[in-house]
Amino acid sequence: MAGEVSLNGSMHGTHDHVGGNYLNATKGLKSWLLTLDHKRIGIMYLVSVCIALALGGTFALLLRTKLLHGGYTPEAAAFIGSSKDYNQWMTLHGAVMVFLFMIPAIPAAFGNFVLPMMLGAKDVAFPKLNLFSYYLYFTGTVMFLVVLVMGGLDTGWTMYAPYSIVHSKTAVPYATLAVFILGFSSILTGLNFIATIHKLRPKGMTPFRMPLFLWAIYATSVIQVLATPVIGILTFMLFIEKIMGIGFFNPALGGDPLLFQHLFWFYSHPAVYIMVLPAMGVINEVIPTFSRKPIFGYKMMAFSSLAIAFIGFVVWGHHLFVSGQSPFANVAFSAITLTVAVPSAIKVFNWVSTMYKGDIHFTTPMMYALFFIYLFAIGGLTGIFLTALPGNIHTHDTYFVIAHFHFVMVGAVIFGFLAGLNYWWPKITGKLYNNKAGVLGSVLIFLGFNLTFLPQFVMGLKGMPRRYANYAQEFEIYHQLSTAGAYLLGVGFLTVLLYLLASLAKGKKAPSNPWGAASLDWQSTSPPHMHNFEKTPLMGDPYDYSLVSHDEKTGGYVRKPGEGSSAHH
Amino acid sequence: MSSTATAEPAHAHGHHGHEKNLAHHFDTMEQQFDAGKIGIWLFLATEVLFFGGLFTVYSIYRANHPQLYHIGQYFLTWEMGAINTAVLIFSSLTAAWAVRAAQLNQKKILVSMLVITFLCAATFMVVKYFEYSHKIHEGVLWGQAFNPSDAELNHVIEKIEHKGGDPKAIEFLEAIKERPVAEKKDMVAPLQMFFSIYFFMTGLHGIHVLVGMGLIAWLIVRASKGQFNNRYFAPVDSVALYWHIVDLIWIFLFPLFYLIG
Amino acid sequence: MxxxxxxxxxxxxxxxxxxxxxxxxxxxxxxxxxxxxxxxxxxxxxxxxxxxxxxxxxxxxxxxxxxxxxKKLNLLIFGISVVLVLIMITFTIVDSHFYYNNIDSYQQSETFQAAKAAAASSAAK
Structure with a gap:
């Protein structure tokens, strides 16, 4: 066991020595752009996905502003932009959020930063590939910006054929290439993480001693590696179709448009789990830490992540219920989809059970985690309405669907992302932030989110179709509430930005382990050493909070010397 | 799988053996080798799914339009496909032998096996070039560009007759001969899908062969500098695995396009 | 080691x-x-x-x-990828048998002629 290297007393004092941490070990732009350090690559991803989030959010605000008034009078129609502009904003909001933000957000940013540290490893298995993967992401992002200049995109983020190949006059070929490149970035990240988790676990780090975040990232990586190639080949086909007219998906040339949807959702449904599983992983860390209790049902949590990943591969047909898919396939996909509810519910029950009789600390990450449970429960339950075939036919392509997947995608991914950002912020930057401002930001985002999307459930059930720039007067009040919510959401994000910037500028120095978490990443200094750990970390149960004790001098927690508990033999 | 992964101890500041090809974040060459293997196999899995999307397209059209494939097959020359199959299988042998040579520190054999593999790949592309250029010349192309010349149609009809073949297919091809281009295009509409799929799949496979040639050339340079030995040959191993998957895909493409009608 | x-x-x-x-x-x-x-x-x-x-x-x-x-893990990785391709092909083929008559009847319809003309004109550009 790694206990041969003892921790000489507390770890305080090591965190404030200058020159050794990953942020200042080497200097200059080149040391960042060509870095092979997983932590720096993680930071590069973090900054990039935040920019993408801002960009996608801007499109959201534009389209919500457009929807403030129905276009039933000429004055209202002229209020902001044309319907064509609306189509572009709607498409670009979806495409930027999905491909540039949600897919890389948690795995690539936090996964890169904390995965090797949670394992007790020095880096990911293939550091050069990791950097290459970042630059693929960067190239894809730049191509999306090119799309903006080259005429935008108005196909919806799904780029369904035959509209995208026959009718759309926008920059579809550039967008398909961008998605192709981004897909490879995602594949390589997943490949790297799987190899890392299998081969770089040090002695003592058994699979069931891994924090559940790693199980979630592992399940995510499996999907990234196995599903993403299909969207890769599909976008490539679309690209070739567009420039050479091969007609795979064009019924006028004997092609099959439903085949496009089959292939598209073979990737894009599992992609939903690429987004949500890592967010669940973050929640798995946050809730036990701030309840000061071991996670309830560790193994069920670990296996439910894998179960979600594998079931996720065989449910894609539920996106095609009214597309002309056969009744046979409809019934089969509907039934399989319902089984996803089981592992999802296991997770929700386990989070709640973890908190039961716990010593709950309402810190900023915990606020996001609590909101996450509420939002994910609503998002998940409305998913059942949509899975049931009759319910789906009524609500298909209405705002009910929009509200449902925003509860899951925004509720889960953004709240999970913000929980992770606030949780690991002291570790990443070495600075503390103002918790009151953090809680305020989380409440604003939560209120804004509900105001935006709860009315959408109602108007969806009343028949408001999605992707329309115009609507009947009866829907106006819901749209206006929704738009007000979107702006409140924007204010919430600005709050987060402001207190985090303030923390960077003059935040208090963070102790190694400000939250009292028991996973290995908190045994490094804040910010961590260039090689992650100055001393071999002590293995132990990642959720045994008796392994750490409060240290008055630093205001943080320290790992007690000696071997870890034997909870998971 | 997990039991194999916990064998090696980790040290915060590793003082591993003085093997120069060992990266700093690994403890042993074995660990590094195994990690690399997992990485390359995951990559091969993505290749399987990448082509899997195309095989799905192939299957959908084959299942619903078997007649396309029946006629389309006669436009292809199976002898050329067979030669290429043999060439690729032989190159797979030499690629596998190159790995063996690297494992046994046989530098000369390693280099010569890599050179043979490279030459086989080049042969494959030359044969492919003749196939493609003939088709382009005769207008046997993808999608809307499909506009076969009458000479080519006659040739195909002869082939079917020679095989004692299907009167329906002959009737179809006879009917589209000597028609104005626009009308002919209309009639052959279903057939163009066969060639869209043919060019897409073999073209993408051809790109993989070209990439493989680049990788093998890189290996030849490194191998002749003596950079590989029995402790460090992961690049040879990985490229060989990639090369085998290229061969493997061709093993399926060959009968699916050239042989079965 | x-x-x-x-x-x-x-x-x-x-x-x-x-x-x-x-x-x-x-x-x-x-x-x-x-x-x-x-x-x-x-x-x-x-x-x-x-x-x-x-x-x-x-x-x-x-x-x-x-x-x-x-290592058996590598076999598992490769095996899963093959199985997934088979799942993808099987589901889509089974489904296509049900819906393909829609495409065929579409191709005999007047809408198809219009769409074809549109496709031809967009390809000509």
Whole structure:
């Protein structure tokens, strides 16, 4: 066991020595752009996905502003932009959020930063590939910006054929290439993480001693590696179709448009789990830490992540219920989809059970985690309405669907992302932030989110179709509430930005382990050493909070010397 | 799988053996080798799914339009496909032998096996070039560009007759001969899908062969500098695995396009 | 991991005789598949060709790609990818049999003629 290297007393004092941490070990732009350090690559991803989030959010605000008034009078129609502009904003909001933000957000940013540290490893298995993967992401992002200049995109983020190949006059070929490149970035990240988790676990780090975040990232990586190639080949086909007219998906040339949807959702449904599983992983860390209790049902949590990943591969047909898919396939996909509810519910029950009789600390990450449970429960339950075939036919392509997947995608991914950002912020930057401002930001985002999307459930059930720039007067009040919510959401994000910037500028120095978490990443200094750990970390149960004790001098927690508990033999 | 992964101890500041090809974040060459293997196999899995999307397209059209494939097959020359199959299988042998040579520190054999593999790949592309250029010349192309010349149609009809073949297919091809281009295009509409799929799949496979040639050339340079030995040959191993998957895909493409009608 | 086995060869070394035998088997199977294809077996054509190709593929995987001697994890990774492709193909084929009549009837409709004209004009640009 790694206990041969003892921790000489507390770890305080090591965190404030200058020159050794990953942020200042080497200097200059080149040391960042060509870095092979997983932590720096993680930071590069973090900054990039935040920019993408801002960009996608801007499109959201534009389209919500457009929807403030129905276009039933000429004055209202002229209020902001044309319907064509609306189509572009709607498409670009979806495409930027999905491909540039949600897919890389948690795995690539936090996964890169904390995965090797949670394992007790020095880096990911293939550091050069990791950097290459970042630059693929960067190239894809730049191509999306090119799309903006080259005429935008108005196909919806799904780029369904035959509209995208026959009718759309926008920059579809550039967008398909961008998605192709981004897909490879995602594949390589997943490949790297799987190899890392299998081969770089040090002695003592058994699979069931891994924090559940790693199980979630592992399940995510499996999907990234196995599903993403299909969207890769599909976008490539679309690209070739567009420039050479091969007609795979064009019924006028004997092609099959439903085949496009089959292939598209073979990737894009599992992609939903690429987004949500890592967010669940973050929640798995946050809730036990701030309840000061071991996670309830560790193994069920670990296996439910894998179960979600594998079931996720065989449910894609539920996106095609009214597309002309056969009744046979409809019934089969509907039934399989319902089984996803089981592992999802296991997770929700386990989070709640973890908190039961716990010593709950309402810190900023915990606020996001609590909101996450509420939002994910609503998002998940409305998913059942949509899975049931009759319910789906009524609500298909209405705002009910929009509200449902925003509860899951925004509720889960953004709240999970913000929980992770606030949780690991002291570790990443070495600075503390103002918790009151953090809680305020989380409440604003939560209120804004509900105001935006709860009315959408109602108007969806009343028949408001999605992707329309115009609507009947009866829907106006819901749209206006929704738009007000979107702006409140924007204010919430600005709050987060402001207190985090303030923390960077003059935040208090963070102790190694400000939250009292028991996973290995908190045994490094804040910010961590260039090689992650100055001393071999002590293995132990990642959720045994008796392994750490409060240290008055630093205001943080320290790992007690000696071997870890034997909870998971 | 997990039991194999916990064998090696980790040290915060590793003082591993003085093997120069060992990266700093690994403890042993074995660990590094195994990690690399997992990485390359995951990559091969993505290749399987990448082509899997195309095989799905192939299957959908084959299942619903078997007649396309029946006629389309006669436009292809199976002898050329067979030669290429043999060439690729032989190159797979030499690629596998190159790995063996690297494992046994046989530098000369390693280099010569890599050179043979490279030459086989080049042969494959030359044969492919003749196939493609003939088709382009005769207008046997993808999608809307499909506009076969009458000479080519006659040739195909002869082939079917020679095989004692299907009167329906002959009737179809006879009917589209000597028609104005626009009308002919209309009639052959279903057939163009066969060639869209043919060019897409073999073209993408051809790109993989070209990439493989680049990788093998890189290996030849490194191998002749003596950079590989029995402790460090992961690049040879990985490229060989990639090369085998290229061969493997061709093993399926060959009968699916050239042989079965 | 320790000093004394530092010079052990990594991985499994495939005997030369196995490599050559595998090569010969692959060539024989290629000849077989070509020979079988000269006979028209009706709908069996595809299945026979796929069966032979699968045998060839398995041999390549097992010996040339060392899967038989490799860590089982690598076999698992590759196996899952193949299974997923089969799932993808099976579901879509089964489904397409149900909906394909829609495409065929569309192609006989007037809407189709209009769409075709649109496609032709967009391709001409």
């Amino acid at each position: 320790s000093k004394h086995d530092e010079h052990h060869t990594l991985g499994h070394v495939m005997p030369a005789s196995t490599l050559i035998n595998v090569f010969l088997a692959l060539i024989v199977l290629t000849v077989v598949t070509v020979a079988v294809a000269q006979k028209d077996l009706g709908p069996l054509n595809v299945w026979v060709a796929l069966f032979i190709a699968s045998i060839k593929g398995s041999i390549v995987c097992a010996y040339f790609m060392h899967l038989k001697y490799d």
